Amino acid sequence: MSIGHTLLGLLESGPRHGYDLKRAFDEKFGHDRPVHYGQIYSTMSRLLKNGLVEVDGVESGSGPERKRYAITKAGITDVGQWLAQPEKPDPYLQSTLYTKVVLALLTGRSAVELLDTQRSEHLRMMRILTDRKRQGDIADQLICDHALFHLEADLRWLELTAARLDRLAQEVSA
Amino acid sequence: MSTQDTTLTGSLLSAHELRKSFGPTPALDGASFSIRPGEVVAIMGPSGSGKSTLLHCLAGIVPPDSGTITYSGRHLTALSDAERSALRRNDFGFVFQFGQLVPELSCVENVALPLRLAGIKRKDAHRAAQKWLERLEVSDVGHKRPGEVSGGQGQRVAVARALVGSPRVVFADEPTGALDSYNGERVMQLLTDAARESQAAVVLVTHEARVAAYSDREIVVRDGQVRDAAVAV
Amino acid sequence: MSDAPGRAGIRGWARDLVLGVRFAVTGGRRGWTRTALTSFGVGLGVALLLVAAAIPHAVENREGRKGDRTVNTANSEKLSAGSFLFAQANTSFRGDMITGTVFRPTGNGRTDLPPGLAALPGPGEMAVSPALADLLASSDGALLKERLPYRVTAGIGEHGLAGPGELLYYAGSGTLTRASADGEADGFGQYAAGNPIAGVLLLIVVIAFVALLLPVAVFIGTAVRFGGDQRDRRLAALRLVGTDRAMTSRIAAGEALCGALLGLVVGAGLFVLARRFAGEVILWDVTVYPFDLVPSPMLSLLILIAVPVAAIAVSLFAMRGVSVEPLGLVRNSAPHPRKLWWRLLLPLVGFVLLLTAATATTLVGSETIQIALGATLMLVGVTALLPWLVETVVARLDGGPVAWQLAVRRLQLTSGTASRAVSGIVVAAAGAIALQMLFGSVQGDYTFTTGVDTSRAQLQMKTDTRDGSAASELVTSYQRTTGVDRAIGLTEGLIERPGPKRGEEKGHPFSRITVADCPSLRMLVKLSSCKDGDAFIVDEPAHLRTFAYVPRPGEQVKLVRTDETGKPGANAAVWRLPATAREVKSIVSPVGEMTAGVLVTPSAIDAAQLPRPMARIMVKLDPGVKDAAEHVRNTAARLDPLTSVTSLESTETDKQFASIRSGLFAGAAATMALIAASLLVSTLEQLHERKRLLSILVAFGTRRSTLSWSVLWQTAIPIALGLALAVVGGVGLGLTLLMMTGTAVADWWVFLPITGVGAALILLVTLISMPPLWRLMRPDGLRSE
Known part of the structure; x- marks a missing residue:
């Protein structure tokens, strides 16, 4: 900004x-x-x-x-x-979470647990934002929604990844 | 409120090791669950994971194949169909995704329906129903039929109907599934606000994180099993 | 209008119709079920229509054969060598009519034969119809055999009988004389201008046709619409892939056409099947040969064309209020309240038509159309009132328990569907009620208003006798018959004023003389005292005189023959009326008649002087003896086979009327059951549509009983309203018909059985829809995701 x-x-x-x-x-x-x-x-x-x-x-x-x-x-x-002038969209290609999942799979740690923990954490944050949104004014609501949508996107990615962990594990270990 | 179970574990409604199959496919495969009075718990999970079946079992609509469900110290699984119906009538409220309002009844009559089923006089039931429609900001649709109101209004009417009987547990199965995000969130806000105010617990089935964020706690169902450490509570 | 596919031309029409037909037969299990239901429903209706279309032909054939076997008396003046004497010797056995003719050849040539007979039976022989042969051979036959003391030597063939159940015999006699016979003739076959049905009977026939066929039409209309909602959804799906409105209508028409065509096939099949069993059915003593049941070609053609056309018309008409849009059904325009005026106009016009037609006694065939139209308008009008009534009443209903509220609200939303389903019941019930009223009164007319006191006598025999002394012998014979409690004998002759005609008189004035003992006379007139030797003159008010001649006591009168009334008796004896003869008042006799003329006790007259008097015997039966009447008939036949036996009991007419009334009742009940079946189909359809809603209602704790009651109310309210309307309309039509026949209402409560059937059907429909309802109330409906 x-x-x-x-x-x-x-x-x-x-x-x-x-x-x-x-x-x-x-x-x-x-x-x-x-x-x-x-x-x-x-x-x-x-x-x-x-x-x-x-x-x-x-x-x-x-x-x-x-x-x-x-x-x-x-x-x-x-x-x-x-x-x-339009803002340049963030391509979000660098992801710590993705790195963590691959590393967990490579090192034989539980990627499922990692994802579950992360989801919990995301939801905890979303709950805080939702709470703030409920009490705040319209500016608060808009800014919180912006964050919530991003977090939701992350969570969807987490769900999708969790559903495809088996295939990822195969490719990573190959 | 009954004493033993609630004071022992603090839970109002709990399930232990539920199993339920439809034909050869298991929908629930050892799922456990617990909710405290006034708590809002989201049941999340991908489609077909068994989250709706879990809700149906918890609400006493579908009897599980095995496992126990305890509500307020009573074993739900041991109750007869009539007793479970009475329980649903008197202690529970329901919101579904769609198609839950009786199309030929007006909205206020729909909201009054649970009260009337419980034997409350028409006049009183309608007065209470109108009050709830006001709380859910749809007081003006009372005389209309469900077919004449928008999806968001209809869902608010449904929420009003779920809450009108002062239930101790509200079961909401994808209550915002058919709504856009603005209307969906407004409905969630009204639902959770009203539930908190009247100390009703809410079991919320959803696959949307933003809807789940209105809960106090979430559990995730995957392949008929609950994958959440919080269950240990 | 503007889009090209809408103006598809003949080829487009054909293509869309065929597409519709394909949907009808290939639409999966549910589509197939729907088509099967429709074609079976239409088929039932078509079969009934075919039966109706065969009736004129059947009646014509029956009457033709009856005419063929009637003795031809046209050329009795110059008889051929094959001449014969004949006498009707009809009797009845336990209420069944037995027609018999006795012959005695008088010529020396070959006699002509009635159809179905190979030779005239010789003296002491008889030919019988198969049904009579069966009756004689049965265990009950012994009693009847006594009365028909002939050897059975032949059977009567089919073409000599009206129907398979007809009881008919031809007997040969060696004793028949010109005096005792009905006449002399030399052939058979009398094609009198016919005896066209007229009067009250015609009225009954016309109304019966209208009352029974209208519901059939309504039923066909309903059957075509079975599964309409499901079809509409399919059509909506077709709209989504690009069919336009006109094409959609044509496809719907094609589906209806398919059901109707299959229905015609099913109907023809059912008719052929029913025809096979036609011989077994007895209706109003009438049985019909299967070969007589041939639908008239014109009427068959009419059915063949009208049913499919009506099917298409009905299905297109049904789509008038809704437009099928790609995303589902859209109900056009907010429904406006139904108008009352034209619905009231219909029955009023019908009423006027009926009233201006004629009084039923003078009714002739040419007025049938007006009457049929009038009755149709009244019944259709009653049906047309139903949607208005249901809508108006239901809109005012409110309150009540949840089940009631659910049903009422549902009806408020779809009162049209409900009244459509019920309208058939209304027509059937209203028609049946009107007919039952008409029958009730006509029957009462025949049996009760005659004043017959069946507690004093149940049978009356009339027979010609040689002279007055024979009558008392007859009384003794009857008195000895099994089952006779008491027999009263009267000898009746005629008296004439002696001397020349006076002034303008066309013939000699005459009166009746009745000879009987005191106890018998007391049955006819009010007597303060009576002893043998007394004579009485019945005192009638001058303007009500039965006979012009009233002899004074002490006057001389001529005794004349009964069969030569009016003609001056050649060698008539003269008798002087005792001067002590008293005037007495007539009372109603056991046979319900008033008595007139001169009454004489046996000692006051030498009965042998009466030339060929008629003996009249009234018999009181012993109610404790089984078949007492049959024993009396046997006695009568033994004394004189040509005795006329009249049953004063209402049993015979009662039996006929009872059979027609029960037939009518059964017809109406069957029609109503048919319509209840269609009601059931639509109820089940509606339940299936509401599967999810039912599951949700169960989820939040709705009791089964609540939903069951709601289904009951939903069926009961429109049927109850329909039956109420049917009672009003039926009684209205009935009263109109009674005005035409000039009879009074015999029984105000005839509508009760029909309404009872209606109530039973409500229960039945509800009961049958319970198991599916309960199955649908399982939570499975929630698992729609």
Whole structure:
């Protein structure tokens, strides 16, 4: 996720202080992990340098310097371009789980048990997300659903693999 | 609530080493199961693994070939057909995937049906049914026939019917199987919320992980056997 | 309309019809079962129609043969050398009619012969029909033999008999005289303009045909629709692979056509089979030879064409309300409430048609169509009212226990299906009730309103005697017969006013004279006192006089012959009515008649003076003696084979009417059973369709009894409504018919047995559907995944 584009997008509705930007970011997109103020500061410096934002004013006083940033025309264009460009789908070709299953089969450990344990773990996570979804607002629900669908995809893969373990074992040991 | 079994193991409904064959093919091959009051347990597994048969056995619809089922201290396997019917009427609720509403009865009459079967007066039964339709956000379909409502509404009516008799166990066999994911999840949410609120246990058969995620715990049936460490509980 | 396959032309029609036929015969076990059911149902209907189509021919043949054997009296004026005397000597045995004719050749040439006979039986011989031969040979025959004191020398062939069960004999006599014979003739075969059925009988026949054939038509219609839902699903599947609406209809028509054609074959087979046993069936004393049962070619052709056409029409009509879409059935348009007005109009028009037809006594053949149409409209109208009634009543039903609610709601959704199935029962029951009412009244007319007091006498014999003294001998003979409790003898002659005719008189005024002892006279008139030697004159109000001549006491009268009424007696004796003769009032005699004329005790007249009087003997039987009546008949035959014996008991007519009523009842019951069978089929079909739902209902603890009761109500409600309608419609039609015949209702409760049958059928259908229901209520239905 591009923090730069996100911050630019947040500025489009109006100029903000750096601290406000962090709060808005955390609230809407931060979820479990809040962004460090340092990261905001360094990103804004880069955007300033590239002419995508400008300093709208400085509030002097005690404590840290408080700049107010505003988006430039170039910045607005940049956000538009970013939104219009599709994200590259993740091919998911590198999978730790697959590696683990093959290794279990190669070393004569129980791949079934591995898969069962993993499913339990996935479901545990899904339950947590489902619970959070039930109590959260629409933003929570959407973000949790995104995760749940991915986890469900993993689980389906687990089911399918479990059903085809015998054939995999033959090929691996061949 | 009866004492011995529940206090001993904390379980409301439990099954031990169930076996059941239809013809030469075994559907259940030594399956065990246990559920506590108010608990939501998902039975998962691939198609044909025997999960529906397990549900039918647990609910006393199909008698197992061997094994024991204990509900609230009573051996289900020892009960007569009439006694099991009475148990299903009074203590259990059911939701199926489709085709469970009586097409010629209106939705509110469908919901009231279990109460009326239990001998409750029509007026009272309808009042309770209407209350449940409201809880499941389908109060406006009460007078319509099942053929005139959408799949999601119909399934909510079915859930209302399963819960109207304040059952201690709700058996749900792929309750969202015929619904899209949005409607499916909404039904699951209403079902589990309502069940939790009324302290009803839910036995949920599903092959969808996102539906199973509404449970407290899952077990997996494969080839008629339960593959889950949690069974040891 | 716009799509090309819809306008397929003849070839497309043929292709789709054939496709439909193929589906009908190859649709797997269930498809095959459906076709078999349909063709058997249609076949039963067709067989009944064929029997009906054969009846005109059979009647014609019977009547033809009866005419052929009737003595031809047309040219009695100039007889050929083969002339003979003949006399009817009919009798009855235990209620069965035995027709007999006694012959005595008078010419010296070869006599003509009645059909079925090789030679006229000689004196003391007789030829008998096979059925009579069997009866005589049976253990009961001895009693009858006494009455027919002839040697059986020959049998009567088939072409001389109306039917295989007819009891007929021809006997030869050596003693028959011109005076005792019915007449003299020289040949057989009388083709009188015929005796076309008319009056009440015609009415009965027409109504019976309508009442029994309408349900057959309804049944054929129902049979064509057996398994309709399953077929609709198959058609829906065809729509999915690309057939259009028109093609779908044609395929459905093809399926119906197949069932109907197979039904025609089955029907013809059943008819041939039934024909073989036709000789065994007795209906209203009538038996029919199998060779008489030949369906009329025109009517057969009509059946051959009408049944398949009707089958196609019905199946297409049935698809009118639904459109078969690729994904299943879509019911067009929200069902709007059925209209009442035209349904009421039908029976009203029928009522008017019947009323304007005629009064039944003057009924002639040309009015049959109007009557048939009127009765049909009334019955069809009653049937047409049923869907409206079921819909209206069911829509108002509510509440009640769960089973009731399930049934009512089901009926509310599909009241049309339910009423269709029941409509046949309504027609059959309504028709049967109307006919039973008509019979009941007509029968009552014949037996009860005559006023016969069967507690005073059960048999009356009339015989010509030489003179008045013979009558008392007869009484003694009867009195001695086994089983006779009491015999009353009357000698009846005629008296005439002596002297020339007066004024405008066409003949001499006459009256009757009855000679009997006091106890016998007391049966006829109210007597304060009576001793031998008394004479009485019956006092009648002037406007109700039976005879124009009322002699005064002390007046002289002429005694004339009974067989020359009106003609002046040549050498008539003269007798003076005693001056002491008193006026008396008539009472109803044991035979239900009022008495008129002059009554005389034996001492007041020399009975020998009466020329050829008629002896009338009334006999009271001893109810404790078996076959008492048969013994009396034997006595009568011994005294004079030509004695006319009248049974005053209602048993004979009762027996005839009872057989026709029970035949009608059996017919109606069989029709209703047939329709119950189709009801059963549709109930079972419906249960199969609801397999999964039933399993689910069981899953959440529904009792078996709840579902069983629901099936019962579901059958019972429409049938009960149907029977109620049938009672109203049947009694209505019955009353209309009674208005036509001018008779009163004899029994208001005739509808009870028929409704009883209906109720029994409800139970039967429910009972038979129980085992499948219980089997379907097993949880297997849940395992549909």
